[in-house]
Amino acid sequence: IWQGYRAEMDNPAMLILLPPVLRNRKDVLFGNMPEIYDFHNKIFLHSLENCLGAPERVGCCFLDRREDFQMYEKYCQNKPRSESLWRQCSESSFFQECQRKLEHKLGLDSYLLKPVQRLTKYQLLLKELLKYSTSCDGVQELQEALVAMLDLLKSVNDSMHQISITGYDGDLSELGKVLMQGSFSVWAGHRKGPTKMKDLARFKPMQRHLFLYEKALVFCKKREEHGDGYDKTSSYSFKHFLKV
Numbered sequence: 001i002w003q004g005y006r007a008e009m010d011n012p013a014m015l016i017l018l019p020p021v022l023r024n025r026k027d028v029l030f031g032n033m034p035e036i037y038d039f040h041n042k043i044f045l046h047s048l049e050n051c052l053g054a055p056e057r058v059g060c061c062f063l064d065r066r067e068d069f070q071m072y073e074k075y076c077q078n079k080p081r082s083e084s085l086w087r088q089c090s091e092s093s094f095f096q097e098c099q100r101k102l103e104h105k106l107g108l109d110s111y112l113l114k115p116v117q118r119l120t121k122y123q124l125l126l127k128e129l130l131k132y133s134t135s136c137d138g139v140q141e142l143q144e145a146l147v148a149m150l151d152l153l154k155s156v157n158d159s160m161h162q163i164s165i166t167g168y169d170g171d172l173s174e175l176g177k178v179l180m181q182g183s184f185s186v187w188a189g190h191r192k193g194p195t196k197m198k199d200l201a202r203f204k205p206m207q208r209h210l211f212l213y214e215k216a217l218v219f220c221k222k223r224e225e226h227g228d229g230y231d232k233t234s235s236y237s238f239k240h241f242l243k244v
Helices: 002-010 012-017 026-030 033-049 055-064 068-089 093-102 108-112 114-131 139-162
Strands: 178-186 206-213 216-226 233-243
Touching (some): 002 033, 002 093, 012 093, 033 055, 033 068, 055 139, 068 108, 068 139, 093 108, 108 114, 139 178, 139 206, 206 233
Antiparallel strands (some): 178 206, 206 216
16 A cells, blocks of 8 residues: 555656645545554564464563554544545546556555554454463463553544544643543533532533543533535534643
């Protein structure tokens, strides 16, 4: 994909087939796929191959590199932009010619989904290893690695919601990492003074989507999804925040 599609966008012979909307937008379409490729090709693959004779050591491979896996979060955050760009030019002769040269049955979009799919497969791999490693060395590390990969999935999911927040006057990254997010019923007290719980019960609650950051609790209102099929998107309109 890197060589058969991404590099071809710089090939002078293919330039005539390249849609104008794609020019100088490799990083939007492919995200940080080269970074992910280098990590696996030069580092992680070799670590796993060293465990061929002792599969129970696989847990350590994940734990030693847990920080590196955060690159998947960056890839997933870019995915909506990538998909939007792909929809604009998926029928172009440029992609058709690249696919023909590679002799691929599937289009580029199927391969751009691979990193996201792989992210969910790590925890399945670790669960399978744990199933057959009940009483041997490395079980503790395998369990910790599974927890780390599940935490990564949750972190990616939370960050995907975060990128849809609109109307916040500032930099959300300054609030730290998203620890949790979800929908809540929220009551607002009267501005003139404290409100008793029994008085609040008379009022209809507001539905809000809350994001708990390390430094603040952010209140948003979820906007209805719009568009059809792949174009369906949700957004969160910023309302208020409390410092933690």
